[in-house]
Amino acid sequence: MSIASASNVRAAATTEDELPPVTRLLAEEMLALDANEGTLRKAELNFLDYFSCALATRDLPWTRQALSVVGRWPVANGSQVIGTDLLVSPPDAAFLNGLMAAFTSRTDIHPSVSGHPCVSIFPVALALLGQKRVSGRDFLNAIVAGYEVMGRLGRLLVNDKFRSNFRSTSILGCVSASFTASRILGLDLDRAVNAVALASNWASGLQEWGHSGATEQFYQGANAARAATAAALLAEQGVDGSSTILEGKSGLVAAFGDRFRAAELLTRPAGERREIELTDIKRVAACTFVQAGVYATERLIEQHRFDPTLIEKVEVETYAAALNCPGVDNAGPIDGILAARMSMQHSVASVLVRQSVSDDNFFEYDNPAVGLVTRKVIVADRGDFTSVFPKRQAASVKVALSDGKTFSSTIDDVPSFEEIGVVERFRSVAKRVLSERQVSKLEVLVRNCATLDDVRPILDEVRTETSGIVSSSTSIASAAATASRAAISPVAPSE
Secondary structure, three states: OHHHHHHHHHHHHOOOHOOOOHHHHHHHHHHHHHOOHHHHHHHHHHHHHHHHHOOOOOOOHHHHHHHHHOOOOOOOOOOOOEEOOOEOOOOHHHHHHHHHHOOOOOOOOOOOOOOOOOHHHHHHHHHEEEEEEEHHHHHEEEHHHHHHHHHHHHHHOOHHHHHHHOHHHHHHHHHHHHHHHHHOOOOOOHHHHHHHHHOOOOOOOOHHHHOOOOOHHHHHHHHHHHHHEEEHHHHHHHOOOOOOOOOOOOOOHHHOHHHHHHHHOOOOOOOOOOOHHEEEEHHHHHHHHEEEEEHHHHHHHHOOOOOOOEEEEEEEEEEEEHHHHHOOOOOOOOOOOHHHOOHHHHHHHHHHHHOOHHHHHOOOOOHHHHHHHHHHHHEEOOHHHHHHHOOOOEEEEEEEEOOOOEEEEEEEOOOOOOOHHHHHHHHHHOOOOOOOOHHHHHHHHHHHHOOOOOHHHHHOOOOOOOOOOOOOOOOOOHHHOOOOHHHHHHOOOOO
């Protein structure tokens, strides 16, 4: 269906019967999707980066806390938890494998969705591999389908009002991952529709964490993965759901916007790239909306070296959607890792003080020098930057020093993280958890996933003995206090 015909549907429709069966037609399209070679290559690269994220946080105290909960009930023939020897139920594996990736705050990002597809989609696909043999091409097509739905839903539903209240990573991720799960399980059309309906009912995630600084954000995408996995497994057994869950009077699109636009979910302009090809792999381990500011500041540092103790004022201009996101416009006090990773003021100040960008910028949130500069950062939206979002993410930074000197830098868009950087980061992170042989074999299998007859051997390369699990009675605070920062920093400063 073309965009024009979708608009005609909206203009003409006055009753539910006059809308096309969007849920069923979209499921039918995704079950039959066969991506081209270029799209599959991009899916393989995102897959490798997903493992980079999940492996990076295995030894974080927050990860160990989650492992200590789920690990109490291992399942002999269960699904693999990445970086451990633990087998658990598929929904629990999807939850843990999504949670570990989310903890990095650098999972891939789809600008139109303002969310992170891989946190839910890859964990769901991996959790269900134990159910049947799946070829590499089928596996990647299931991944591409999930990304495709998430991108289309994002274009339709995500706006400033949505972003201010709801988390697209979890809400849209849950719905989209159910399409991936349906393909992995080989569900027929009726059962796939039921899976989508169940997942749509369980999709949730609010943005209050952006105001409070609490950490539930990390768990939202992981919960979406767990819900989508359970939805598909129940649908496989015959549990039914509303066949009009997307386009219905009280369906998903109606809940968040104009239900008569639901037919736009069936449109894909000729020549348009698949949604997964539009995702960016993040170099900076912080909120999507502070990336432009960080890169502009990094460029300023590269061009002008100066003593950060001389900073009197910092002005940051970027697009409105960034500053409207809860937690981004936050001059402090910064009292936790999540607040540090969300705050534009802290992120820019950290780069200025440290004179570099690494994961440590967003882990050492209590650096007094950074806190002092954070309070000197003023943020504002700029009309020309706002007008080009989400196609481009722009920002400018201006620094005034006490000696009267001023420096400024502008970027028109967040630069892509080159493939070689993604691969090198994966190797650096993976070798901390896996053997050298496993790292090498995992890279070869993932980069050649489309040619595999069976994807399951990939899971053998992410299995390793777990070096102890924090007791469930241990609090996050005490666990963090006993872990050295060097040990739990996901990526070394040189990366």
